[in-house]
Amino acid sequence: xxxxxxxxxxxxxxxxxxxxxxxxxxxxxxxxxxxxxxxxxxxxxxxxxxxxxxxxxxxxxxxxxxxxxxxxxxxxxxxxxxxxxxxxxxxxxxxxxxxxxxxxxxxxxxxxxxxxxxxxxxxxxxxxxxxxxxxxxxxxxxxxxxxxxxxxxxxxxxxxxxxxxxxxxxxxxxxxxxxxxxxxxxxxxxxxxxxxxxxxxxxxxxxxxxxxxxxxxxxxxxxxxxxxxxxxxxxxxxxxxxxxxxxxxxxxxxxxxxxxxxxxxxxxxxxxxxxxxxxxxxxxxxxxxxxxxxxxxxxxxxxxxxxxxxxxxxxxxxxxxxxxxxxxxxxxxxxxxxxxxxxxxxxxxxxxxxxxxxxxxxxxxxxxxxxxxxxxxxxxxxxxxxxxxxxxxxxxxxxxxxxxxxxxxxxxxxxxxxxxxxxxxxxxxxxxxxxxxxxxxxxxxxxxxxxxxxxx
Amino acid sequence: xxxxxxxxxxxxxxxxxxxxxxxxxxxxxxxxxxxxxxxxxxxxxxxxxxxxxxxxxxxxxxxxxxxxxxxxxxxxxxxxxxxxxxxxxxxxxxxxxxxxxxxxxxxxxxxxxxxxxxxxxxxxxxxxxxxxxxxxxxxxxxxxxxxxxxxxxxxxxxxxxxxxxxxxxxxxxxxxxxxxxxxxxxxxxxxxxxxxxxxxxxxxxxxxxxxxxxxxxxxxxxxxxxxxxxxxxxxxxxxxxxxxxxxxxxxxxxxxxxxxxxxxxxxxxxxxxxxxxxxxxxxxxxxxxxxxxxxxxxxxxxxxxxxxxxxxxxxxxxxxxxxxxxxxxxxxxxxxxxxxxxxxxxxxxxxxxxxxxxxxxxxxxxxxxxxxxxxxxxxxxxxxxxxxxxxxxxxxxxxxxxxxxxxxxxxxxxxxxxxxxxxxxxxxxxxxxxxxxxxxxxxxxxxxxxxxx
Numbered sequence: 032x033x034x035x036x037x038x039x040x041x042x043x044x045x046x047x048x049x050x051x052x053x054x055x056x057x058x059x060x061x062x063x064x065x066x067x068x069x070x071x072x073x074x075x076x077x078x079x080x081x082x083x084x085x086x087x088x089x090x091x092x093x094x095x096x097x098x099x100x101x102x103x104x105x106x107x108x109x110x111x112x113x114x115x116x117x118x119x120x121x122x123x124x125x126x127x128x129x130x131x132x133x134x135x136x137x138x139x140x141x142x143x144x145x146x147x148x149x150x151x152x153x154x155x156x157x158x159x160x161x162x163x164x165x166x167x168x169x170x171x172x173x174x175x176x177x178x179x180x181x182x183x184x185x186x187x188x189x190x191x192x193x194x195x196x197x198x199x200x201x202x203x204x205x206x207x208x209x210x211x212x213x214x215x216x217x218x219x220x221x222x223x224x225x226x227x228x229x230x231x232x233x234x235x236x237x238x239x240x241x242x243x244x245x246x247x248x249x250x251x252x253x254x255x256x257x258x259x260x261x262x263x264x265x266x267x268x269x270x271x272x273x274x275x276x277x278x279x280x281x282x283x284x285x286x287x288x289x290x291x292x293x294x295x296x297x298x299x300x301x302x303x304x305x306x307x308x309x310x311x312x313x314x315x316x317x318x319x320x321x322x323x324x325x326x327x328x329x330x331x332x333x334x335x336x337x338x339x340x341x342x343x344x345x346x347x348x349x350x351x352x353x354x355x356x357x358x359x360x361x362x363x364x365x366x367x368x369x370x371x372x373x374x375x376x377x378x379x380x381x382x383x384x385x386x387x388x389x390x391x392x393x394x395x396x397x398x399x400x401x402x403x404x405x406x407x408x409x410x411x412x413x414x415x416x417x418x419x420x421x422x423x424x425x426x427x428x429x430x431x432x433x434x435x436x437x438x439x440x441x442x443x444x445x446x447x448x449x450x451x452x453x454x455x456x457x458x459x460x461x462x463x464x465x466x467x468x469x470x471x472x473x474x475x476x477x478x479x480x481x482x483x484x485x486x487x
Numbered sequence: 488x489x490x491x492x493x494x495x496x497x498x499x500x501x502x503x504x505x506x507x508x509x510x511x512x513x514x515x516x517x518x519x520x521x522x523x524x525x526x527x528x529x530x531x532x533x534x535x536x537x538x539x540x541x542x543x544x545x546x547x548x549x550x551x552x553x554x555x556x557x558x559x560x561x562x563x564x565x566x567x568x569x570x571x572x573x574x575x576x577x578x579x580x581x582x583x584x585x586x587x588x589x590x591x592x593x594x595x596x597x598x599x600x601x602x603x604x605x606x607x608x609x610x611x612x613x614x615x616x617x618x619x620x621x622x623x624x625x626x627x628x629x630x631x632x633x634x635x636x637x638x639x640x641x642x643x644x645x646x647x648x649x650x651x652x653x654x655x656x657x658x659x660x661x662x663x664x665x666x667x668x669x670x671x672x673x674x675x676x677x678x679x680x681x682x683x684x685x686x687x688x689x690x691x692x693x694x695x696x697x698x699x700x701x702x703x704x705x706x707x708x709x710x711x712x713x714x715x716x717x718x719x720x721x722x723x724x725x726x727x728x729x730x731x732x733x734x735x736x737x738x739x740x741x742x743x744x745x746x747x748x749x750x751x752x753x754x755x756x757x758x759x760x761x762x763x764x765x766x767x768x769x770x771x772x773x774x775x776x777x778x779x780x781x782x783x784x785x786x787x788x789x790x791x792x793x794x795x796x797x798x799x800x801x802x803x804x805x806x807x808x809x810x811x812x813x814x815x816x817x818x819x820x821x822x823x824x825x826x827x828x829x830x831x832x833x834x835x836x837x838x839x840x841x842x843x844x845x846x847x848x849x850x851x852x853x854x855x856x857x858x859x860x861x862x863x864x865x866x867x868x869x870x871x872x873x874x875x876x877x878x879x880x881x882x883x884x885x886x887x888x889x890x891x892x893x894x895x896x897x898x899x900x901x902x903x904x905x906x907x908x909x910x911x912x913x914x915x916x917x918x919x920x921x922x923x924x925x926x927x928x929x930x931x932x933x934x935x936x937x938x939x940x
Contacts, residue, residue, distance in 0.1 A: 064557060064559055065533060065555070065557045066557065066573075066577060067555075067556050067557045067570040067571070067573040067574040067577065068528075068554050068555075068556070068557075068573060068574030068575065068576070068577030068578045068581075069554060069555065069557065069577065069581075070526075070552055070553065070554050070555075070582065071533055071536070071537070071555060071557065072537070073533050073537060074533060074534045074537040074538070075532045075533045075534025075535070075537070076532075076534070077534055078534045078537065078538070093502070096593070097510050097593045097623075097624035097625040098503065098506050098508060098509060098510055098624070098628070098827075099509050099510030099511075099512070099513070099535070099538065099593075099624050100510075100534075100538075101503070101506060102506045102508070102509040102510070103509065103538035103539075103541070103542060104538075105505070105506070105876070116488040116490070117491060119488045120488065120489075120491075120504060120505055120857075121503075121504065121505050121506060122502060122503070122504055123502070123503045123506065124501060124502065124503070125503040125506070126593075126625050127625050127626065128623070128625050128626050130625070131593075131597060131625050138501045139501070140501075141500060141501035141502070142501040142502035144501075145499050145500075145501055145502045146502055149491065149493070149497065150491045160593075161531070161532055161558075161563075161592070161593060161594035162593040162594060162597050162624075162625065164563065165563060165594060165597045165598055166597060191563075192531070192532035192533070192534040192535070192558070192594070193531075193532045193558040193559060193560060193562065193563045193594060194559075194560055194563075195559070195560075196533060197533075417550065417552065417699070417701070418581065418582065418701065421698075421699045425698075436541050436544055436545060437537070437540055437541060437544055437550075437551070439544070439548075440544060440548055440549050440550045440551075441550050441699055443695070444549075444550060444693075444695065444696075444698065444699045444700070445697070445698060445699050446695070446697045446698075485695055485697065
């Protein structure tokens with residue numbers, strides 16, 4: 032691939048930015064640590080673990096460390112619950128100087144005592160932050176002792192921030208989830224390999240932002256498939272403990288859940304398939320893929336029927352938005368690869384072109400797919416920074432940026448529209464109705480009269 | 488969400504539930520953003536920097552730029568010195584700030600990184616500046632971090648070169664850009680030459696100009712920070728956030744320090760203007776006199792809206808102290824005043840003020856919102872004042888809620904408009920009255936719904 036000389040871009044960053052050329056064999060540099068001194072949009076191990084586990088609604092999440100880590104993650108996830116709300120509180124050991132000098136184990140043990148006696152949670156997750164990794168608290172031992180004392184799972188999450196990036200935190204969360212499943216080993220008969228068609232499934236990698244998991248659960252119910260465990264959107268401790276009983280895992284956010292899917296495949300013999308419920312095409316494709324796994328003609332027929340009906344329901348609405356959005360250009364900067372892939376397709380479906388696409392923690396195989404579906408000349412970048420974002424948004428003339436909290440004001444300052452496809456999304460964006468919500472939201476921001484007032 | 492809160496207050500020794508503070512580095516980052524063309528640098532893991540930028544972005548709704556040392560396992564074991572040196576080199580070469588303001592994190596503090604020696608051995612381009620502040624997250628709060636960074640500015644930059652500049656130094660404290668604008672407006676009205684630091688106006692409330700500016704035009708210039716050592720006096724607003732900086736200036740440059748309350752409310756604003764007037768010999772101009780008169784007029788017009796109402800106030804210490812003084816002057820009863828920031832001075836100060844009112848008041852430093860909620864359940868209040876997280880308590884107890892302080896994540900425009908000065912006091916009265924009257928309207932039976940209130 033020809034690398035264009037890029038002014039103002041650091042030598043070390045050049046391999047993380049490409050201008051898409053279809054037939055090139057060369058890969059994008061990704062899954063690497065950020066450069067020291069970068070204004071990275073990335074987060075840390077703790078952040079990764081925390082966002083994955085946070086939606087477990089009836090668990091208490093204790094952050095073991097100084098106050099910051101707990102305070103920054105207090106109820107920011109936007110994951111909705113249908114029942115318990117204890118997860119929306121912020122619990123911390125708020126380590127002080129004395130604890131750092133003499134160790135924080137005693138304080139942690141006392142904190143677990145206080146919370147269990149006060150709130151009798153179903154389980155406790157204890158997150159180790161940076162400092163705990165350095166002062167050497169034996170968090171495992173404290174958890175084990177508490178588990179013995181209270182007979183509930185008290186699970187250590189090894190999430191010291193420096194031990195890698197957010198993706199490493201996803202792994203830490205997956206190990207914690209495996210531990211939770213182990214806790215119930217013996218209570219449930221796990222599914223055995225080769226037992227035939229699946230009976231029920233786990234849904235991995237949806238966090239029920241704006242109630243999205245409820246939409247998908249409803250589709251699945253209509254085609255006759257029930258969900259054993261939701262991991263982790265609107266989930267409960269007991270449900271996750273029962274996850275080994277399922278016979279199929281569907282994985283949406285592969286970035287965060289692929290480890291768990293693989294682990295569960297190895298340990299419990301549960302196969303997995305990747306899905307995405309963002310956009311009409313990906314939703315239809317994913318539903319069919321799930322139905323086919325069941326090898327039941329009735330399920331397949333019901334699925335076809337559902338897709339037909341749902342598509343029909345939204346056809347005229349989408350057509351309306353297509354007219355208003357046709358020819359607009361989009362830039363995408365999101366956390367993981369699967370969402371970027373779906374967004375490219377979704378924009379194309381709306382008659383829009385994706386001119387820039389990047390992720391914080393996309394994996395090599397996902398970048399391959401991105402390159403194969405993105406247009407010639409689309410800028411593709413990994414772990415970028417505001418300077419690069421500004422450069423390519425302006426050069427490529429994007430009309431809208433899709434991103435997360437830190438990207439929003441950047442887009443606005445550039446005088447272009449913005450859509451939050453992260454924790455702050457306000458409407459469900461998945462499934463068929465989500466595709467309409469998405470189009471509506473894009474239209475709302477791109478065609479807002481504010482851009483006529485704003486300078487360009 | 489708060490259905491678990493028991494009514495009876497239970498003493499906790501180890502667990503913090505729903506904090507009323509966050510950690511030092513974010514305060515240091517906010518202070519550093521108030522230096523012109525400065526890039527704050529977080530010496531720690533990615534996550535710290537990302538979280539701080541996110542919190543500030545959510546509060547100010549403007550881009551927040553900062554770089555990170557991107558710690559890895561290696562850095563945690565062998566020290567972050569080499570990461571810092573690489574970072575300094577990279578930051579100057581790609582982002583080209585005039586000044587880098589480094590703050591530490593719990594991680595780099597615990598492994599014991601020696602920041603000054605890393606700075607000394609770094610390549611710093613001609614004319615560029617690197618300063619630092621130690622901000623261990625396991626001490627104090629974001630207010631301590633703000634204070635430490637302000638102190639760092641003085642330590643590194645301010646010099647008394649024996650050429651008096653006739654100016655006043657103003658340290659505004661951890662307040663919004665809108666407040667900083669108001670403090671500057673008052674100084675201009677007094678025709679007093681001054682240097683205010685830090686100054687985040689035009690950085691975090693910068694106008695839309697159709698392009699992204701890595702360094703918007705606001706912020707205190709490094710040159711002015713250097714020259715601040717030649718000023719006549721330093722007026723520090725808020726002892727928790729600004730006191731240390733002013734005392735450091737006094738110690739290092741022999742510029743006398745005057746530490747006042749954050750000028751929230753009529754008395755604190757009077758004190759501020761009178762102090763400036765006395766220090767400079769400039770009379771308070773008619774413009775400000777007139778505003779004061781308007782404020783008094785409003786206080787008279789509205790006093791029956793809130794007189795005798797019981798309030799719970801939480802947030803940062805300087806804000807709580809000044810606001811408590813103001814609500815007392817409005818005839819309200821500050822029943823509970825709580826901050827997450829540690830400091831005995833806080834409790835003393837609140838107790839002294841409330842002693843004059845003759846009503847009982849609970850004051851707590853290093854408290855959390857779980858405690859405040861328990862108090863509110865035990866004995867209810869009529870109004871809650873604090874940052875966004877108070878909405879959970881307000882909902883659980885069905886109490887009118889005024890959003891003020893930091894952070895405010897679910898409403899906008901607050902960062903553009905002041906709560907300080909006479910103008911700010913008018914705004915506070917408007918917010919408090921409206922909250923109480925809206926509640927009265929909501930709860931009124933049809934026959935009791937009043938047109939004129």
